[in-house]
Amino acid sequence: MSTVPWLDERERARLAQLSFAPQRKSAGGWVGDRRSARRGTSLEFADYRNYAPGDDLRRLDWNLYARLERPYLKLYEDEEDLALHIILDASASMEWPLTAEEGQVSKWDFARHLSAALAYIALQNNDQLLITAISGAEWQTFGPYRGREHSPRMFSFLSAQTASGELDWNECLRSYGLRHARPGLLVLISDLLSADGHRTGLNDLLALGYETTIVHTLSPDEMEPTLVGELRLIDIENGSAREVTLDGRLRAQYARRVKQWQEGIRRESHSRGVRYLLARTDRPWLGLLMQDLRRARLLK
Amino acid sequence: MLHFLTPIAFSGLALALPILLLYLLKLRRSEIPVSSNFLWQQVLQDAEANAPWQRLRRNFLLFLQLLLLAALVFTLARPYTIVPAVSSGKLALLIDASASMNATDAAEGTRMAAAKQQALAIIDTMNAGDRVMLVRVASLAEIILPYSNHRDQLRSAISSLTAGAGTADWQSALALATADRHSETAAERIVILSDGGFGEISALPGGQDIEWEYIPIGNSAENVAISQLATRSLGAERPQLFASLTNYGQQDAERILSLWLDENLHHSERISIAAGSAQPFLYELPSHEHQELELRLTVPLAAQTPDHFPADDRAYAATGNSSAARALLISQNSDGSDRNIFLERAISSIPGWEVLRGNPSLGIPSLITDLTVLDGWLPEEGLPEGDLLLIQPPRSTPLFERGEAVAIHAPLRADEQHPITQFVDLSNVSLLTAQEFTPLFDWAQTIIWADSVPLLLAGEQQNRRIALLTFDLQDSDLPLWIAWPILVANLLEWFRWGDLADAEHLNRGELALFSAPLAADTARITGPDGDLQLLPVTSPTVAFQDTESTGLYRLEWLAGEQVIRSDAFAINSFQPQESDIRPREAVQFGDITLSQSETDALGQREWWSIAATIALVLLVGEWWLYHHRNRLPKRVPAGAPPSLRQRIFPGSAR
Numbered sequence A: 001m002s003t004v005p006w007l008d009e010r011e012r013a014r015l016a017q018l019s020f021a022p023q024r025k026s027a028g029g030w031v032g033d034r035r036s037a038r039r040g041t042s043l044e045f046a047d048y049r050n051y052a053p054g055d056d057l058r059r060l061d062w063n064l065y066a067r068l069e070r071p072y073l074k075l076y077e078d079e080e081d082l083a084l085h086i087i088l089d090a091s092a093s094m095e096w097p098l099t100a101e102e103g104q105v106s107k108w109d110f111a112r113h114l115s116a117a118l119a120y121i122a123l124q125n126n127d128q129l130l131i132t133a134i135s136g137a138e139w140q141t142f143g144p145y146r147g148r149e150h151s152p153r154m155f156s157f158l159s160a161q162t163a164s165g166e167l168d169w170n171e172c173l174r175s176y177g178l179r180h181a182r183p184g185l186l187v188l189i190s191d192l193l194s195a196d197g198h199r200t201g202l203n204d205l206l207a208l209g210y211e212t213t214i215v216h217t218l219s220p221d222e223m224e225p226t227l228v229g230e231l232r233l234i235d236i237e238n239g240s241a242r243e244v245t246l247d248g249r250l251r252a253q254y255a256r257r258v259k260q261w262q263e264g265i266r267r268e269s270h271s272r273g274v275r276y277l278l279a280r281t282d283r284p285w286l287g288l289l290m291q292d293l294r295r296a297r298l299l300k
Numbered sequence B: 001m002l003h004f005l006t007p008i009a010f011s012g013l014a015l016a017l018p019i020l021l022l023y024l025l026k027l028r029r030s031e032i033p034v035s036s037n038f039l040w041q042q043v044l045q046d047a048e049a050n051a052p053w054q055r056l057r058r059n060f061l062l063f064l065q066l067l068l069l070a071a072l073v074f075t076l077a078r079p080y081t082i083v084p085a086v087s088s089g090k091l092a093l094l095i096d097a098s099a100s101m102n103a104t105d106a107a108e109g110t111r112m113a114a115a116k117q118q119a120l121a122i123i124d125t126m127n128a129g130d131r132v133m134l135v136r137v138a139s140l141a142e143i144i145l146p147y148s149n150h151r152d153q154l155r156s157a158i159s160s161l162t163a164g165a166g167t168a169d170w171q172s173a174l175a176l177a178t179a180d181r182h183s184e185t186a187a188e189r190i191v192i193l194s195d196g197g198f199g200e201i202s203a204l205p206g207g208q209d210i211e212w213e214y215i216p217i218g219n220s221a222e223n224v225a226i227s228q229l230a231t232r233s234l235g236a237e238r239p240q241l242f243a244s245l246t247n248y249g250q251q252d253a254e255r256i257l258s259l260w261l262d263e264n265l266h267h268s269e270r271i272s273i274a275a276g277s278a279q280p281f282l283y284e285l286p287s288h289e290h291q292e293l294e295l296r297l298t299v300p301l302a303a304q305t306p307d308h309f310p311a312d313d314r315a316y317a318a319t320g321n322s323s324a325a326r327a328l329l330i331s332q333n334s335d336g337s338d339r340n341i342f343l344e345r346a347i348s349s350i351p352g353w354e355v356l357r358g359n360p361s362l363g364i365p366s367l368i369t370d371l372t373v374l375d376g377w378l379p380e381e382g383l384p385e386g387d388l389l390l391i392q393p394p395r396s397t398p399l400f401e402r403g404e405a406v407a408i409h410a411p412l413r414a415d416e417q418h419p420i421t422q423f424v425d426l427s428n429v430s431l432l433t434a435q436e437f438t439p440l441f442d443w444a445q446t447i448i449w450a451d452s453v454p455l456l457l458a459g460e461q462q463n464r465r466i467a468l469l470t471f472d473l474q475d476s477d478l479p480l481w482i483a484w485p486i487l488v489a490n491l492l493e494w495f496r497w498g499d500l501a502d503a504e505h506l507n508r509g510e511l512a513l514f515s516a517p518l519a520a521d522t523a524r525i526t527g528p529d530g531d532l533q534l535l536p537v538t539s540p541t542v543a544f545q546d547t548e549s550t551g552l553y554r555l556e557w558l559a560g561e562q563v564i565r566s567d568a569f570a571i572n573s574f575q576p577q578e579s580d581i582r583p584r585e586a587v588q589f590g591d592i593t594l595s596q597s598e599t600d601a602l603g604q605r606e607w608w609s610i611a612a613t614i615a616l617v618l619l620v621g622e623w624w625l626y627h628h629r630n631r632l633p634k635r636v637p638a639g640a641p642p643s644l645r646q647r648i649f650p651g652s653a654r
Helices: A009-015 A062-068 A107-124 A148-160 A169-179 A199-207 A248-271 A285-295 B007-025 B038-047 B052-058 B060-076 B111-124 B151-159 B170-178 B341-348 B483-498 B608-629 B641-648
Strands: A031-050 A072-080 A083-089 A128-135 A138-145 A185-190 A211-218 A229-235 A241-246 A275-280 B002-004 B030-034 B079-084 B090-096 B131-137 B141-148 B189-194 B211-216 B224-232 B240-247 B253-261 B264-273 B278-284 B292-298 B314-318 B325-331 B353-357 B371-375 B387-391 B400-407 B433-439 B444-450 B453-461 B464-469 B512-515 B522-526 B532-536 B541-544 B551-559 B562-571 B586-589 B592-595 B602-606
Touching: A009 A107, A009 A285, A062 A072, A083 A107, A083 A169, A107 A128, A107 A148, A107 A185, A107 A211, A107 A285, A128 A148, A128 A169, A138 A148, A169 A199, A199 A211, A211 A248, A241 A248, A241 B038, A248 A275, A248 B038, A275 A285, B002 B007, B007 B060, B060 B608, B090 B111, B090 B170, B111 B131, B111 B151, B111 B189, B131 B151, B131 B170, B141 B151, B141 B170, B170 B189, B211 B586, B211 B592, B224 B292, B224 B314, B240 B253, B240 B264, B240 B292, B264 B278, B314 B551, B325 B341, B325 B483, B341 B353, B341 B371, B341 B483, B387 B483, B433 B453, B444 B464, B464 B483, B522 B541, B532 B541
Parallel strands: A083 A128, A083 A185, A185 A211, A211 A275, A229 B030, B090 B131, B090 B189, B189 B211, B325 B353, B325 B371, B371 B387, B387 B464
Antiparallel strands: A031 A072, A128 A138, A229 A241, B002 B079, B079 B602, B131 B141, B224 B240, B240 B278, B253 B264, B253 B292, B292 B314, B314 B562, B400 B433, B444 B453, B453 B464, B512 B541, B522 B532, B522 B551, B551 B562, B586 B592
16 A cells, blocks of 8 residues: 555644643653653752662762751652554444545544644654554554654554454453553544443553543544435444334434433543543544644643 | 225225235345444334334335325225216207306306306216217307217316307207207207297207206396497487487496597486386487497496496497488379479488489489489389389389279378388378289388288398388378478488498398499408408498497498598497396296206216325325435445445355
């Protein structure tokens, strides 16, 4: 598959002004631009603590010891890089609509655009970037990388991905958390159309210290379907079929159900300190990024 | 109660079974891919939409199809109700189209419209095997549609009927309807739709086997008509207009009578006419100069009685026609003198007449004259050409035989209908003797007589008019009475028959005859609506038959391009039989009285057309719904459903 230039010049210029704004101080593996949760070696003073045997004597505040005759250790901010994890849902349901009409964007393209933009921001800011596209049992990973020179490869990686198969988010998120030692900022881009949900997987991630953002990608016709008549609905993920006589009443019922479901996810996310954003594919992805993600304080 | 002509059609309802089965067994669904069934599943669990009965309940299309089937079966079964009907078997429908059918007293507008409504109602209740013939009875009786059971044809033929302008010819119409009554075409039943006014029909034609029915049309008699209009000039006096206004209604009527001279309103007055009576109207016209005269009757705004028949509210007359006529008078009295002063004065006092006196000893001069008056004298060479007024001729001629002189003792009697004796009062006239004259063949009519002795004979022979007075004026006091100048004026007017003197008697549709001036080669006639007609003059008399419109006509005689004489004449519509619009509940034909019968015949009113309309509406609804409900989202490739699943999941079994 040829590489899609996911971002044009104008978009890159706008994205270059943005950076991630993690709410929690993270503990990165590399010395970076961000303050680390660890007290470290930078010049910026952070705090004092009592000396404990074995501490590095070089860090002892001798002036304080002279005045108080007690050994205190001087703590400095440790400056580390940020780790950005992007988990991209590459299940078959993301490839929707099957044939996009003029002006319509498939969820899959929308999600990849968004990923490309977030990844671009991360690479620009010298943050550690890890993109994982999960489709069925197959995981495709990009990274971890730092530095803007990785942008072209990142674009190529995204272009090469295809959406297929079915996902169990609980299992996927749990094993993702276990697989990666260094938690950080995690952005999950998915339609969350999974019968088993994602609650336990998300719990695992949170327990491991990931600062999580869910970008819930849905196509407008998934929220308000226009289908009418005697239909046999075939799930493109698993091929299961449902026979339905669709009329206005049932359509309204469905729309209500979707609303409830999406609202439930939002409430639950917020209650756990997880950012939640509904991304309808009929909205421009750049708008979502520049407005909604900034308002949610993922970006600044 | 509803009956069915073809109840076998109900077996078609069995088709509902296969329809239901098809729906239950195989509900053809379009296969549509969705991103996930996960949410649909939750919705459908609530709806339980897949239960078979639910499926049927929700399937409005199936419901519509079953309804459509029912409507179609109902249509094919041809439902009908039994209704009282006029028609049964072969029916001749005679619809009066005389002028009075234009009367506006019917709720439907005109009487004609009411009659059409009745006729359509008869057609609606036709039985399946009935056949109807349609006869329009106007001044001609014509078969509009021969026996037919085609309702649409009959309806459209009835709808196209219009009332005419003349009197209905019922004699011919009845003959038409009963003709051939032993043949296939014979009517079994004859229905007359009319407002009455059948004229002189003494008996109904046809035998006992024909059923008759009369359906009266119209409900009011209110009409005031101008029933007569004439102008007359006596001597040097100003011309007089005489009109007769008749109120045919049952209430006294108020009307505004207006007189228009040459299209200018000259006189207007409010008159009141008692119910059922006629009222004369006399008016002295200002001068001879006016040619065109119109009399109009209008209903005052606050009038209590309406006028349902406007056609007779206008009448026209033409006066003051030019061209003096010339009368050659040759007298030879018993005393030897050759002058008859009474006659000479009487003729010369009539406007438009010029008297030329001849000498019996010189014979007939070679002059062109309009009338030759031979008083007590006949030329040796026989009767001269042209119109003749003969007064006691001295001998027999090929026209008549002279008999003996008879003493008259009885009072004089006159045929009052004849134009010569109109307004002539002979009751005081006495006569000494008269000569007996017998016409040798049937050319003359006795106009005045006393005791079976003819005193005035008049008639036509070989395109000329001849009047014969059988007594010497000197033997009578007639010239001393007012009757004398009136008689002479009437006589002269009668002699000007080929001229325009008769114009006021011309009725619509009648043939008008004019005698052409000698030099004229063409007659140009302008009708009231401006139509021009050119008639070539090939004989001394020109006939004009296009007199269908009432109003004033202008007649110009042309010699080459030049107009040598210009006259006017009027065509009126004085039809007392039509103006009398009184509706007749029953009509009498000899000893048979026809009235609207309470018929016990029954007809069938079919309702299949309504069922068919419902079926059509259902079909359109079903079609619309089918397309509307199956309008698939455009993202689904056309024709994809059967292979879609395989396309998405290659290798999966259907």
